[in-house]
Amino acid sequence: MxxxxxxxxxxxxxxxxxxxxxxxxxxxxxxxxxxxxxxVCPPFVYLMLARDALAGSSVRLGAQDVHWEDDVAATxxxxxxxxxxxxxxxxxxxxxxxxxxxxxxxxxxxxxKAALAAGLRPIMCVGEKLEEREAGKTEDxxxxxxxxxxxxxxxxxxxxxxxxxxxxxGTGRAATxxxAExxxxxxxxxxxxxxxxxxxxxxxxxxxxxVKPENIAxxxxxxxxxxxxxxxxxLKVDAFAGIVRETAQAKTRP
Ligand code: PGA
Numbered sequence: 001m002x003x004x005x006x007x008x009x010x011x012x013x014x015x016x017x018x019x020x021x022x023x024x025x026x027x028x029x030x031x032x033x034x035x036x037x038x039x040v041c042p043p044f045v046y047l048m049l050a051r052d053a054l055a056g057s058s059v060r061l062g063a064q065d066v067h068w069e070d071d072v073a074a075t076x077x078x079x080x081x082x083x084x085x086x087x088x089x090x091x092x093x094x095x096x097x098x099x100x101x102x103x104x105x106x107x108x109x110x111x112x113k114a115a116l117a118a119g120l121r122p123i124m125c126v127g128e129k130l131e132e133r134e135a136g137k138t139e140d141x142x143x144x145x146x147x148x149x150x151x152x153x154x155x156x157x158x159x160x161x162x163x164x165x166x167x168x169x170g171t172g173r174a175a176t177x178x179x180a181e182x183x184x185x186x187x188x189x190x191x192x193x194x195x196x197x198x199x200x201x202x203x204x205x206x207x208x209x210x211v212k213p214e215n216i217a218x219x220x221x222x223x224x225x226x227x228x229x230x231x232x233x234x235l236k237v238d239a240f241a242g243i244v245r246e247t248a249q250a251k252t253r254p
Contacts, residue, residue, distance in 0.1 A: 003226075004036045005123075006230065006240075006247055007039040007091075008039065008230050009091060009229055010043060011043075011096070013235055014043065016046060019042050019046040022235070023040070023054050024053060026054075026237055027053075030057075030059050030241055031059070039088075039089050048086060051086055062089030063089070063091070066114065067080070089160075092108055092115060092123065092124050092125065094125045105148035108124065108148070122159070122160065123162055124159075124162070125162045125164050126142055126163055126164070127164040127169075127208075130166065133165065133167065146194075157199070160204045169208065169210070170210070174209055174212075176218075177219055184224050211229075212242075213245075220247045221250045230243060
């Protein structure tokens, strides 16, 4: 049985006051909900603050990116070992990194390996752009991103991949449950072909893109969808708590 994961990606939003208030509200609302791994990923500059605000809570902490090397002349970057002192999880290869900052499959692969080596839990993102879906290239894109991201890495059981169609991110236009389920099956098949069916069964694959409390059940009630990566709705205590609660309910339904 794969444990569900709901991860919040705060992107470059919040202030230190908002971060403190969000952490306080979330620990109050989420601590009593078990069976769902709850993760928040604030901006780097607030990680220390968030770590203190979440100390002793079941809400875990992640970062939004990581460099692939430690102790290196790489201005502005954060190495995996220093990050591991503060957080457990790290988002890698988010579509905003890939498409706004030119991150390649090769860079994603190096980051995944370095994060694992440092003891971090990557949340590796994959997803097609609208023009790729319209051109019938969704499967090719996902197979390539999945394979290149994982190849050569020692992938632990429970590894997390987030399928986020780029056209659904921040647009209010979520994928349908059907599309998410079908596409996630493509990703799981590729993981199986690379790492074997047993390993693929342990890998958690999340859906991401305009997730909110009102639509989360549509995704997580499906067997192959193990949770969600949430952007906008993770910035509001009520919305994020609602998403976690709905997920816990959907995953405990017989
Ligand atoms: P969204 O973002 O929930 O605001 O669409 C998702 C993401 O970028 O991870």
